[in-house]
Amino acid sequence: MPMHDWTRVPAGIFHAFHHEWISEIGRTLNRGLLPSDYYALPEQQAAGFGPDVLTHQDQRAEEAKEQGGAVATAVQSRPTTRFMAETDAEFYRRKKSSIVVRHVSGDRIVAMVEIVSPGNKSTKHAFQAFVQKACELLENRIHLLIIDPLPPGPRDRNGVHAAIWGEVDEELFQLPVDKPLTLVAYECDLTTRAYIETAAVGDQLPDLPLYLAPHFNVPVPSETTYQTAFAVMPKRWREVLESIRA
DSSP, X not given: OOOOOGGGSOHHHHHHHHHHHHHHHHHHIIIIISOTTEEEEESOOBTTBOOSEEEEEOHHHHHHHHTTOOOOOOEEOOOOOSXXXXXXXXXXXXXXXXXXXXXXXXXXXXEEEEEOOGGGGSSHHHHHHHHHHHHHHHHTTOEEEEEEOSOOOTTOTTHHHHXXXXXXXXXXXXXXXXOOEEEEEEEESSSEEEEEEXXXXXXXXXXXXXXXXXXXXXXXXXXXXXXXXXXXXXXXXXXXXXXXXX
16 A cells, blocks of 8 residues: 555544554554564653654563573564664764653663654654654664654755754765655664665555664564554545545
8 A cells, every 4th residue: 555645634634543553553563573572552651752652671571581581582684775874973962952860660661663743843842852852762772763654844854864863963864855755763782773764655665673672673564554554544534545646
């Protein structure tokens, strides 16, 4: 199912789809895509950032690992994407703007999935908050997978990845004119690596890795979860989006 043009429907309609899509990604991760010592929780809040899906590592599994127990592992691979970037050093913003004090409790958050919504780009303040919190998470070595199904606007002329990457690297990312939608996976290691795919309305979505640890990831089925979420949208709005695409 090719990507639809979500700018042609009200933000509330996208919000309803957004909810279904993130729920389906969470369900897919928990149905066996994640190793047994990880689990996903949709629609949680962390560090002031509004991630759609948090991936946790089971503290009990960590304890079992330390005691010599066997636990499942994710795929060890280096994905092949259209673009790839890597920082020269650890992810430290060139312009610091916040101090974070954390209380650590419960099972450890290792990764987050975020689907960008119109609200993230609605105002200068909202977009700056999105970028700053994404940087904060990367600095704390929380792996990120960001899917942006919306075209660039005045606040992100080269997409959300360019805005995030511009905080740490002087080499700016140039979004292809013919592929204005962005999917990016961040791997947090001694350096931070970004694996970027770009798409356009009418394209099928590529799968991207969700990193759980450096060099270990699971592939998130972007296209199949998108299809499942779209299939349960009200027929009235599915017909609008399909007619626009046609």
